[in-house]
Amino acid sequence: MDYLALYVTVKLAVITTVFLMLIAAPVAYALAYYRFAGKSFLEALIYLPMALPPTVIGFYLIIIMGPKGFVGKIAEFLTGDSLLFTFTGIAMASVIYSFPFAVQPMKAAFSRIDRRLLESAYVLGLSKRATFFRVIIPNSLAGIAAAAILVFLHSIGAFGVLLMVGGSVPGETKVASIAIYEAVEMMDYRAAGMIALSFIPISYAFLLLINKLNEGSHK
Amino acid sequence: MTVDAFLKKKLKYFDLDISFSCAGKNMVVMIGPSGGGKTTVIRMLAGLDRPDEGKIIFGNEVWFDSSCGVNVAVQQRRVGYVFQDYNLFPHLNLLDNAAFAAVDKKEVEALFEIFQIRHLKKRKPHMVSGGERQRCAICQALARHPRLLLLDEPLSALDTVTRRALRLELRNLKKTLSCPIIYVTHDINEALFLADEILPLVEGKNDENWLNRMLAREPSGDNSLRGVREPKLALAI
Numbered sequence: 001m002d003y004l005a006l007y008v009t010v011k012l013a014v015i016t017t018v019f020l021m022l023i024a025a026p027v028a029y030a031l032a033y034y035r036f037a038g039k040s041f042l043e044a045l046i047y048l049p050m051a052l053p054p055t056v057i058g059f060y061l062i063i064i065m066g067p068k069g070f071v072g073k074i075a076e077f078l079t080g081d082s083l084l085f086t087f088t089g090i091a092m093a094s095v096i097y098s099f100p101f102a103v104q105p106m107k108a109a110f111s112r113i114d115r116r117l118l119e120s121a122y123v124l125g126l127s128k129r130a131t132f133f134r135v136i137i138p139n140s141l142a143g144i145a146a147a148a149i150l151v152f153l154h155s156i157g158a159f160g161v162l163l164m165v166g167g168s169v170p171g172e173t174k175v176a177s178i179a180i181y182e183a184v185e186m187m188d189y190r191a192a193g194m195i196a197l198s199f200i201p202i203s204y205a206f207l208l209l210i211n212k213l214n215e216g217s218h219k
Numbered sequence: 220m221t222v223d224a225f226l227k228k229k230l231k232y233f234d235l236d237i238s239f240s241c242a243g244k245n246m247v248v249m250i251g252p253s254g255g256g257k258t259t260v261i262r263m264l265a266g267l268d269r270p271d272e273g274k275i276i277f278g279n280e281v282w283f284d285s286s287c288g289v290n291v292a293v294q295q296r297r298v299g300y301v302f303q304d305y306n307l308f309p310h311l312n313l314l315d316n317a318a319f320a321a322v323d324k325k326e327v328e329a330l331f332e333i334f335q336i337r338h339l340k341k342r343k344p345h346m347v348s349g350g351e352r353q354r355c356a357i358c359q360a361l362a363r364h365p366r367l368l369l370l371d372e373p374l375s376a377l378d379t380v381t382r383r384a385l386r387l388e389l390r391n392l393k394k395t396l397s398c399p400i401i402y403v404t405h406d407i408n409e410a411l412f413l414a415d416e417i418l419p420l421v422e423g424k425n426d427e428n429w430l431n432r433m434l435a436r437e438p439s440g441d442n443s444l445r446g447v448r449e450p451k452l453a454l455a456i
Contacts, residue, residue, distance in 0.1 A: 101338040116302060116306075117309075119267050120306055120308075122294055123265055123293055124359070125295075125297065125363065126320070129442070135308060138311075139308070139309060182231065
């Protein structure tokens with residue numbers, strides 16, 4: 001069995017999840033609590049990766065990250081290397097690809113918090129920042145966990161985007177879903193079946209966990 | 220310390236225009252029919268709403284002055300604010316709720332003793348009764364050593380028996396506090412029981428006539444009196 005591909009998949013999913021939790025939280029906060037000009041346009045733009053075919057996202061990422069794209073140029077200036085066909089490259093692609101799945105549940109969780117609780121915190125002397133950490137986060141843990149699980153599951157399932165940006169470099173960009181595809185291409189159904197089978201308990205366990213969290217938050 | 224307020228604000232159905240002051244150790248009870256602007260006044264004092272025009276002066280501090288653009292942030296005013304409900308944080312137990320912004324955490328236990336909720340300190344808000352929640356909310360506000368105490372219908376969501384018990388506790392509490400207290404209610408009995416001064420607020424204006432008519436129980440079909448009269452049933456117990 002291709003353990004290396006499984007390892008790359010899990011590593012990618014963990015990094016994507018941790019990174020997205022950190023950057024999606026302030027975005028979700030802004031979308032939940034602030035009104036500003038062009039908000040609905042910005043929100044639609046954030047959710048766009050959810051609505052686009054993965055290969056379309058992958059195509060534009062190649063353009064941006066390639067040697068002539070501005071992200072590619074910055075990366076080449078900093079590291080001297082191209083982003084395409086590297087782990088960093090697919091990690092960036094994965095973050096963009098899963099961004100809506102992090103923002104949406106978190107925004108929903110933040111919006112559910114009663115505004116009076118926030119006002120109560122302000123009256124008690126807490127700044128907006130302190131209120132975020134002491135009131136909003138602890139009261140949206142179920143939503144944040146749901147976001148994390150969704151992102152994790154979504155990024156283990158990524159295929160088209162990663163194939164476009166990363167190709168299939170073993171140990172670097174060859175993730176399990178690409179390994180399955182290649183095994184099937186080579187008529188190696190046994191190898192494909194082994195990797196495929198390993199996905200089922202992981203995904204199932206996480207879905208059970210989401211259900212548990214949802215039950216908990218409705219109590 | 221005295222708080223002086225001169226407030227004007229355009230609301231949806233009428234214009235709020237009221238001025239009053241409340242000295243330390245005193246309780247001003249604002250009474251009037253629902254939707255008359257009482258909560259808006261409280262929110263403006265707390266700094267949660269902004270008057271269109273006017274001044275709020277606390278002692279020698281200016282909290283709000285529309286003529287020179289002063290508006291002290293809600294966090295800096297250090298007021299205690301007890302809402303009708305929804306004061307407590309659902310993720311914290313009663314003790315942590317009351318100690319949330321406490322000046323001295325040790326005091327919280329003493330406050331819990333006074334308000335008879337010490338045995339509940341480890342419970343979450345949803346596990347205790349409405350009266351116990353409001354007791355905790357009052358402890359939370361007091362533990363911060365507020366310079367001004369705002370109570371916005373703190374007893375309205377409670378049953379009659381609990382309301383009467385807490386009303387008495389509030390009156391006892393008042394004797395021990397040195398800050399001005401503004402209390403909002405639509406229950407005339409509560410107002411008469413607690414107030415040093417009654418401020419009738421009807422459609423955004425101070426309306427003494429309304430208060431007199433209500434106290435005289437003049438029979439009339441005036442709808443604005445109905446809401447404050449019906450709670451008189453509370454006296455039946």
